[in-house]
Amino acid sequence: MPTLKILVGTMYGGALDVAEQVKPLFEDAGYEVSVLENPTLADVTDDAPDLALFCVSTTGSGDFPGNFVSFVRELQDKSPGLGQLRYGLIALGDSSYGETFCGAGRRLDQLLEEQGATRLDDRLEIDAMETFMADDEALPWVEGWIARQNLKVA
Ligand SMILES: Cc1cc2nc3c(=O)[nH]c(=O)nc-3n(C[C@H](O)[C@H](O)[C@H](O)COP(=O)(O)O)c2cc1C
Known part of the structure; x- marks a missing residue:
C-alpha cells in the first residue's frame, strides 16, 4: 500500500484539525496515512513517503x-535534495496580516521547490477572514486534488 505523510505546522491546532479531517479521504483512496505533529526532515528523506501533504499555518509576522x-x-x-518528493500544500493564514498572509506556507513551498520537490497542483491558501472552519475549504479541495491528480490507487 502506498504511503502518505501529512506534515503539520500549527500553533493553535487548526492545521492539525485539517490534517485529521482529510486523513480518511486518503485512506479511502488507498493510502496508508500518518499525521506527523512534530515532523523532522528524516520523515521525507530517510523514510520517504510516496506522497506528502503539508498543512502549515503562519504565526508571528509570516513565521513558521x-x-x-x-x-x-x-x-x-542540510539542503538534502528532494527530487523524489511529490507533495501538496495547504497553507492557513489570515489576510488581515497583509503582506505576510500565508507567509510560512509560501516560504515552505519555495524551499521545497529549491530542493527539487514537485508540488502537485496549486497551493491551497485558506484565509481565516473568509473561512471560519478551515475544514470546510480543505475537504472539498482534497477531494478535488485526489481526482485531478489521479491519486486514487484503490
Ligand atoms: C499571533 C498570531 C500571528 C499571526 N500571524 C499571521 C501572519 O503573519 N500571516 C498570516 O497569514 N496569518 C497569521 N496569523 C493567522 C493564523 O495563521 C490563522 O489564524 C491560522 O488559521 C491559525 O492556524 P493554527 O490553528 O493551525 O495555528 C496569525 C495568528 C496569530 C494568533
Missing part, C-alpha cells in the same frame, strides 16, 4: 509555527 521550525532549519542547513 514552533513545531515546524526544526523541519525548516534542517531543510535549509
Whole structure:
C-alpha cells in the first residue's frame, strides 16, 4: 500500500484539525496515512513517503509555527535534495496580516521547490477572514486534488 505523510505546522491546532479531517479521504483512496505533529526532515528523506501533504499555518509576522521550525532549519542547513518528493500544500493564514498572509506556507513551498520537490497542483491558501472552519475549504479541495491528480490507487 502506498504511503502518505501529512506534515503539520500549527500553533493553535487548526492545521492539525485539517490534517485529521482529510486523513480518511486518503485512506479511502488507498493510502496508508500518518499525521506527523512534530515532523523532522528524516520523515521525507530517510523514510520517504510516496506522497506528502503539508498543512502549515503562519504565526508571528509570516513565521513558521514552533513545531515546524526544526523541519525548516534542517531543510535549509542540510539542503538534502528532494527530487523524489511529490507533495501538496495547504497553507492557513489570515489576510488581515497583509503582506505576510500565508507567509510560512509560501516560504515552505519555495524551499521545497529549491530542493527539487514537485508540488502537485496549486497551493491551497485558506484565509481565516473568509473561512471560519478551515475544514470546510480543505475537504472539498482534497477531494478535488485526489481526482485531478489521479491519486486514487484503490
Ligand atoms: C499571533 C498570531 C500571528 C499571526 N500571524 C499571521 C501572519 O503573519 N500571516 C498570516 O497569514 N496569518 C497569521 N496569523 C493567522 C493564523 O495563521 C490563522 O489564524 C491560522 O488559521 C491559525 O492556524 P493554527 O490553528 O493551525 O495555528 C496569525 C495568528 C496569530 C494568533
